Amino acid sequence: MKTRGVIFLFLAAILYCGSGVPLRAQPAESREGQPLRYEIWVELDHAQRMLHGREVISWTNTSRDAVPDMLFHLYYNAFKNENSTVMQESKEESLFVRARVKEGEWGWVDVTKIALEDGRDLKPTAEFVTRDEPRRPGDQTVMRVTFPAPIAPGATVRLRCEFESRVPRSGMRTGYYKDSYFIAQWFPKPGVYEEGKGWNCHEYHANSEFFADFADFLVHITVPENFVVGSSGKLEGMVPDTAKKTATYTYGQSRIHDFAWTASPEFIKVEREFIANQEVTPQEYEETAGRLALPLEEVRLPDVKMTLLIEKQHRNQIDRHFKALRMALKYYGLWYGPYPYETVTMIDPPFRTGSGGMEYPTLFTAGTSVLKSRKVLSPEGVIIHEFGHGYWYGLAANNEFEEAWLDEGINTYSTGKVVAKAYGRGEFGASFKGIPLGWFLKLPIYYDYETDRAAAINIAEYDPVVTPSWKFYNGGSYGANVYMRASTCLNTLEGLLGADVMARVMRTFHMRYRFKHPVTEDFITVVNEVSGKDLKWFFDELFFNTLNFDYGVASLRSVEKPVQSLGVFDVNGKREEMTVRKIAEFKKKEKSARNNKTYVTTVTLRRFGEARVGIGVPLKVRVVFADGSEEVREWDGQGRWAKLNFEKPVKAKLAQIDPGMIWLIDSNQANNGFRIETKREGVFRVAAKFLFLIQNLLLAVGSVS
Amino acid sequence: MGNFKIIGNGVSAVRRNSGMILWLWLIDLFFGIIVAAPVYFLVNKDFGHSPAGEGLGRLNFIWLGDSIYKYQDLLPTLAGWMLVPALLFILISVFLNGGIIGRLAAGGKTTLQGFFADCGKYFGRFFRVFLLSLPVYVLVFGGLVKLVSVPFKFWAKNAAGEVPVIVASNLRFLMTILLLSIVQMYFDYVKIHLVVRDGRKVLAAAAAALSFIGRKFFKAWGLYLLVGLLFIAATAVFIAVTNVLPGTGVAALALGFILAQAYILARIWTKLLFFAAELDLYKIFRP
Numbered sequence: 001m002k003t004r005g006v007i008f009l010f011l012a013a014i015l016y017c018g019s020g021v022p023l024r025a026q027p028a029e030s031r032e033g034q035p036l037r038y039e040i041w042v043e044l045d046h047a048q049r050m051l052h053g054r055e056v057i058s059w060t061n062t063s064r065d066a067v068p069d070m071l072f073h074l075y076y077n078a079f080k081n082e083n084s085t086v087m088q089e090s091k092e093e094s095l096f097v098r099a100r101v102k103e104g105e106w107g108w109v110d111v112t113k114i115a116l117e118d119g120r121d122l123k124p125t126a127e128f129v130t131r132d133e134p135r136r137p138g139d140q141t142v143m144r145v146t147f148p149a150p151i152a153p154g155a156t157v158r159l160r161c162e163f164e165s166r167v168p169r170s171g172m173r174t175g176y177y178k179d180s181y182f183i184a185q186w187f188p189k190p191g192v193y194e195e196g197k198g199w200n201c202h203e204y205h206a207n208s209e210f211f212a213d214f215a216d217f218l219v220h221i222t223v224p225e226n227f228v229v230g231s232s233g234k235l236e237g238m239v240p241d242t243a244k245k246t247a248t249y250t251y252g253q254s255r256i257h258d259f260a261w262t263a264s265p266e267f268i269k270v271e272r273e274f275i276a277n278q279e280v281t282p283q284e285y286e287e288t289a290g291r292l293a294l295p296l297e298e299v300r301l302p303d304v305k306m307t308l309l310i311e312k313q314h315r316n317q318i319d320r321h322f323k324a325l326r327m328a329l330k331y332y333g334l335w336y337g338p339y340p341y342e343t344v345t346m347i348d349p350p351f352r353t354g355s356g357g358m359e360y361p362t363l364f365t366a367g368t369s370v371l372k373s374r375k376v377l378s379p380e381g382v383i384i385h386e387f388g389h390g391y392w393y394g395l396a397a398n399n400e401f402e403e404a405w406l407d408e409g410i411n412t413y414s415t416g417k418v419v420a421k422a423y424g425r426g427e428f429g430a431s432f433k434g435i436p437l438g439w440f441l442k443l444p445i446y447y448d449y450e451t452d453r454a455a456a457i458n459i460a461e462y463d464p465v466v467t468p469s470w471k472f473y474n475g476g477s478y479g480a481n482v483y484m485r486a487s488t489c490l491n492t493l494e495g496l497l498g499a500d501v502m503a504r505v506m507r508t509f510h511m512r513y514r515f516k517h518p519v520t521e522d523f524i525t526v527v528n529e530v531s532g533k534d535l536k537w538f539f540d541e542l543f544f545n546t547l548n549f550d551y552g553v554a555s556l557r558s559v560e561k562p563v564q565s566l567g568v569f570d571v572n573g574k575r576e577e578m579t580v581r582k583i584a585e586f587k588k589k590e591k592s593a594r595n596n597k598t599y600v601t602t603v604t605l606r607r608f609g610e611a612r613v614g615i616g617v618p619l620k621v622r623v624v625f626a627d628g629s630e631e632v633r634e635w636d637g638q639g640r641w642a643k644l645n646f647e648k649p650v651k652a653k654l655a656q657i658d659p660g661m662i663w664l665i666d667s668n669q670a671n672n673g674f675r676i677e678t679k680r681e682g683v684f685r686v687a688a689k690f691l692f693l694i695q696n697l698l699l700a701v702g703s704v705s
Numbered sequence: 706m707g708n709f710k711i712i713g714n715g716v717s718a719v720r721r722n723s724g725m726i727l728w729l730w731l732i733d734l735f736f737g738i739i740v741a742a743p744v745y746f747l748v749n750k751d752f753g754h755s756p757a758g759e760g761l762g763r764l765n766f767i768w769l770g771d772s773i774y775k776y777q778d779l780l781p782t783l784a785g786w787m788l789v790p791a792l793l794f795i796l797i798s799v800f801l802n803g804g805i806i807g808r809l810a811a812g813g814k815t816t817l818q819g820f821f822a823d824c825g826k827y828f829g830r831f832f833r834v835f836l837l838s839l840p841v842y843v844l845v846f847g848g849l850v851k852l853v854s855v856p857f858k859f860w861a862k863n864a865a866g867e868v869p870v871i872v873a874s875n876l877r878f879l880m881t882i883l884l885l886s887i888v889q890m891y892f893d894y895v896k897i898h899l900v901v902r903d904g905r906k907v908l909a910a911a912a913a914a915l916s917f918i919g920r921k922f923f924k925a926w927g928l929y930l931l932v933g934l935l936f937i938a939a940t941a942v943f944i945a946v947t948n949v950l951p952g953t954g955v956a957a958l959a960l961g962f963i964l965a966q967a968y969i970l971a972r973i974w975t976k977l978l979f980f981a982a983e984l985d986l987y988k989i990f991r992p
Contacts, residue, residue, distance in 0.1 A: 178865055266865075313866040351866055370867045428764075433878055434871035442948045444764035454770030458777070654756065670771045673756040682761025683753055685958055687745035692965040694787070695737040699972050701791050702798035703889065704842065705835050 034255060035060040036215035040187055043222040043246075044263060049176055051165040054113075055187055058158045059151075063195035066150035070159075071129065071201035072111075072143045073212070075185035078204035079107035079168035083138025085130070085470075086172065089206035093475055107168025107175075111188055114145055117158035122147070132203050132470060141204040143188070161188055170354040172206075179227075180264035180350030184360060185210070187259070192399075192517065202401040207478040208469030209393075209400040209407075212257040214515055222248040223263045230269070230309040231261035232363045234343045253341065255515055256361030257397055264350045267309040272322055274329045276301035288334045291500050292507050301333040304341070310348040313370055317379065321346060321366065324383035327422035332414065335503060336391050336510040344390065346383065357382050359389030373438040377419055377426030381448070384422075385415040396513040403520050404478070405465045405543070409486020414506075416448030416487065449491050449664065455480045456488035457548075457667035460611075465489065465543045466520050488665050489542045495662035496538070496617070497531050505530045537614035542665060550609035551619060551637060551657050552671030558651035561598040563587060601625075601652040603644045603674075605635055609667065613637040622659040626650040632659075653677060706989055708928045708982075715932075715982035719974060722808055722815040729801060729973045730966070736790050736797075743786065751775060763952040799835050802980075803827030806900045809981050830899050833907040838892050845888050850881050890929040891918055893979065897987050921990050928986055932979050939971040 042053040061067050078086040079101065114122045125146040130139045151157050165186055168175050174184040191201025192213045200211065218236075223229055225240060225247045233253030240247045251261070280301055289296045306329075308321050325346055333339050341362050349356040349365040356367030364386035368379035388411045392398075398406035419426065425445040430437045437443060459480035462473045472478035494502040509518070509526040524539050541547055564583045569576050590596075603623060613619060618634035625631075627650045635642050635657070646652065656673040658666065666672060719726075752758035757768050776783075807823025808815040854877045861873040894914035895907070904910050918925055946964060951957040 311866070313868065371871065433874045434867070435875070440944055444766070446766045450766035450770070454766045454773060457770055457774050656756070667774050668771055669767055670751055670755045670757040670775075675754050675756060678749075678753045679758060680749065680753055681953075681955060681958055682758040683745065683749045685961070686748050686752075686761050687741055688958070688962045688965065690744050691734075691737045691741040692969070694740045695733050695965075695969050696972070697787075698733055698736050698791065698794045699969070699976075702794055703976070704838065705795050705798035705802060705831075 034214055034216045035062050036190065036213050037217075038187075038215055038259070039218045039220075040259075041220045041222075042187070044181065044183075044224070044227075046179070046224050046227075049167045051163075051167060051183070051186060053165065053187060054160070054162040056158065056160055057188075057190065058156060059190060060156040061151045061153055061193070063193060064153050065193075065195055065198075066152055067147075067193060068150040069125075069144050069146045069199070070157075071191045071199035072145070073141065073185070073189045073191065073201060073204075073210075074109045074111065074143050075141050075189075075204045076107050076109035076165050076168065076174075077140040078185075079171040080140060081106065081138070083136070084141060085132070085136040085139040085203040086141075086206050088136055088138075089470065093206065101169065105169030107166050107171055109163055109165040109186070109188070111143065111161060111163050113160070113162040114188075115160050116148075117160065120148055122159070130203055131201075132205070136203065139203050142191075142201050144199075163188055170352055173355050173358050175353045175355065177350060177352035180262075180266055180353055182260070182262045182347070182350055182353040182355035182365065184258075184260040184355065184358070189258070200399065202470075205401065205470035207472055207475050208404065210258060211397075211399040211401055211517075214255050214257050214397065216252075216254045217256060217259050218250065218252045219259055219261070220248055220250045221261055221263070222246050224265075226265045227263040228265065228267035228269050228309060229261060229263045230267070230307065230345045230347050230363065232256060232259045232345070232361050234341075234362075253362060255340075256394070258360050260360035260363055262309065262347050262350065262355075262365075264309075264311075266311055266350065267348075268312055268315055268318075270308045270310065270318055270322075272306050272308075274304040274306055274326055276303055276333075279326055279330045280334065284334065291503055293504065294507075299334060299338075301330070301338050304329055304339055305343045307343065307345045308348070309345070311351060313351075314348050314368055317348075317368055317372065320372075321348070321368075321379065321383060324380040324422075325387060327380075328384040328387040328418060331418040331421055332388055332391050335417075336414070336507055337395075337514065339390070340395070340514075341390075344387065346387070348379075357386060359386045359393055361390065361394045364389065369434065371431070371434055371436055373427060373429070373436040375427035375438055375445075376429035376436065377423050378429050380423060381415065381419055381426070384418050385411060388414050388418070391510060395515060396510050397515070397517050398519065399517060400469065402468050403466055404469045404482040405486035406518060406520060406523065408482040409465065409490065410506075412448070412452060412483045412487035413490040416452065416491075420447050420449075449488065452484040452487045452491075453664055455483075456485035456665060459485055460548045460667065461546050464545055485665075486543070489538075492542070492663055492665045493527070493535070493538065495660070495664060496535075497527075497533075501531050535614070537612075537617075541611045541614075545611070547611035548609035548667050549611035549663065549665050550667045550671070551605065551607050551613075551663070552668060553621075553655045553657050553674040554604040554606040554641070554671075556601070556603050556623075556652055556655045556674040556676055558599045558601040558676065561600045561647065563590070596649075598647055598649060599651050601646040601648060603646075603652075603655040604641060605644065605657055606641045607637060607639070608671070613663075619658055619663075620660065622654075622656045623652050624654040624656075625652050651676070708924070708931055711928060711982050711985045711989075712931060712978070714985045715978050718809055718812075718981040718985070719977045721813070722977065724815055724817075725805060725808065725820060725977060726970060726973050728817070728820070729805075729976075730970055732797065732801070733794075733969060733973070734966075736794050740787050740790050744783070747776070747779075748772075759953075795835075796832075799831050800824050800828050802896060803831050803900075805977060806896055806980050806984065809977070809984050810897075810900045827896075827900060830905060830907060830910075831896055834892060834895050834899070834910075837895075837907060837911060838888070841888060841892075845884055846881075850877075850884060853877075853880050853884070886929055886933060887926065890925060890983070891915070893929075893983050894918060894925070894987060897980070897984050901984070901987060901991065917987065917991070921986070924990070925983070925986060928982055929979065932975060932982055935978065936972065936975045939968065939975065943968040943971075 037058040038055055040053060040055040042051050044051060078084045122145040127144055128140045129142050129144045130136050170177060174182055189212055191199040192211060194200050217233055221229060225245045229249045231251040233251035236250045236252050238247055238249045285296055285299055288299045306325055310318060329339055343362055345363040347365045349367055356365050358365045366379045366383045392411040393407035400407060425447055427438050427445050428443040430443060459477055462477040463481055465481050465486050469478055505527050508530050509523055513522060527535050564578050564586055566578055619637045621633050621635055621644060623631050623646060625648055631646060633644055654675045658672055752761060760768055801824055803826060804820040804824035807827055808820050857873040857877045861870045864870050891914060894917055895910050898910040898913050950961055
């Protein structure tokens, strides 16, 4: 704890307690001056599971519109009753586990006061609005207040707001269990004002995450004194109140768009430093700079303070957590851009708070269990993924409601690359009754892109990747499309562009849209600009449509080319018939015929799926012949099928389309190659395993007789 | 006589009747092939000519993804296809149990003729035992297991950490297995009673078996669990050996298949040992 911060907080607390007025009237002006600024005071009433809060919001209208109103997220109302959008959607999808709330466990937020800085009360104008289709009139997660007069372009409005929140028992991503709390989506938070369009402020949906504007935050959190607190932002000080047996922690952070915190007496707090010069070698810097075509200074990483709040039951995994975070800081930093904040806080989510595996600016939740195989890359994968959201969502802050792939898909792609680079293949994490099966069985090992693809190819025909989150066919389609299908498409794009060009695409996109709200078109623009190609077709086929991609080799035949043909021919003005006997005699005469055989090889290619490669982006076709020679040709892939013919003195033994497996998104890799000779070893192996399974099942069912 | 001695006698009895193991294995293999054959032809069609087929040695998510995509609509059909042989196999097992217990009870060496004669002789009685067992299984797993699970669930529900949840979950699983062992053991003795006494009245046999188990419960259950441990040990050895087998190569394939069938033979051997040991115990302590 820094001395200056403690003194400041101590004085501030005296002022605050004594006067009853806000600690700082103009909280964020001393910060970096974002158009949106918050100062929030919140006290956790542990006995009542309540949050008593007030906030000062300062918003500057940076648009050219006169803005008559303001829309707020009141997301705790998602857990208020069964009429909320999230509850309704959960029920419709039969997500009973999510939707099941027991007596006394509902959560809500009441805005008890909202007024302009001059005291004019806005509460009478407050109304709940539901604008997403289908309409759910019972939802209270978005509130609108109307100003006495529109906020002119360039003008700033300051609001004072007081709120009471009941923490849901264990909602989606927020909640409590026993003495532990994870508090997210908890304060009244304005939507994002979009010029010419108005406020972008969606309801809390079951299959969506969030969207908000960059802001400066100063948050004072009061909790019971024995609670360990972790929070977004940087700890600026802590003031104990021995009389009340509480402690007030103050956290501040500029240029973030959400704020979450956690408190529990069960946490162990561990702090370590990410020291860039110890993590990254000069050679790695040079390689990265060369690959990205950037000056060396632009790829250098800063030091970062890492904080881990981990449950006591997981204390033996502290090093695993930190190693994964260091890897994430290193590779996300090198590849996409230096981490711009001083701190990152990693939370091992409190038991049964439903808050694991979630990202917030400068803070994220991981998730592990007491029994973990070392070969299974969990919690590592979760840590890397959720930290990665600090880049894809935290910094390049797309609208997760409307285009979730931009963070989930890009981050799943990024996670796979970081995990592969840092750890290699991980073991499949199957368990039985909480006991890892990898302790007993030899489980498959895999790269993330393989499992991503397995999900991606099965979901292509449900929804386009670019679909508003709440409009997906179901949660499965949402998840598989925005995470795995998008990631698999990006891996495919990398195959098409090459790893270096793709690296420059990702870096350019990230840095260009850092602290902004990019949309899909921005990404496509960067892809085209950096690659120097027009790849709109790629996104049309794979992101905006529901087309299955499947090219394959339908058949491969090699037949001896006949030396003579049967039939009647005009030879020197006479009609002559070639018969089978004549051909045989001809062959006998030609002693060398045996040595001069020619084989005609025909490869039949098919486009089984609806998706097509772009014009001018042909598919490679590789044919391997019996003498080991190879020929590579191309097919434009536009038609439904094509035949390629080869004349060689030997037969073909193998034909492959897309032999480099560039098109990872191809839903049937098995038909991408055709071998003349049948090799059944693998088939026998699968059949033998299946037979063994069936024999055991039969003996098991027979035992009840 | 101690349980180890009884198991020793059982091992001798099974050794004398080892031909039965072979017949039972052939029947199991036959039914297995009936179910597995379509899968073989399906996989061969899609992977036989594909270079991807070479990767089928170890589970890999590229071909697994392909397979899920291709075969997901076939799963209900396959499940239906498996159901018929499974139900038939239950009936066949009822039939075969008569031969197993009949021949073990008779002592001496087993002939094929004698085996199938006993299969036929006891089929009707054993089928009625099977019918009687169904409501008992439903009662035990529908009610009793849930009932004994209550304290574990309560413990897990109020747990402050994961450990109690994992322990409770495993204890519930263990309780289920132990309850299953008691039910299976009980119906084994019903069948043994019918054979040893050559009785025809199933309900009377059920009552007699209940009385027998009531008198010698821990002795009988201990014996059952000891034989069960042999099965667990065989499974552990099988897993340990298969874990070190190479994933590719014809020799590894052949070795893997032989090991798998050896394991099936061990399972059948254990099944016979259950009956042989229980039969011995019953003969020693019968009223």
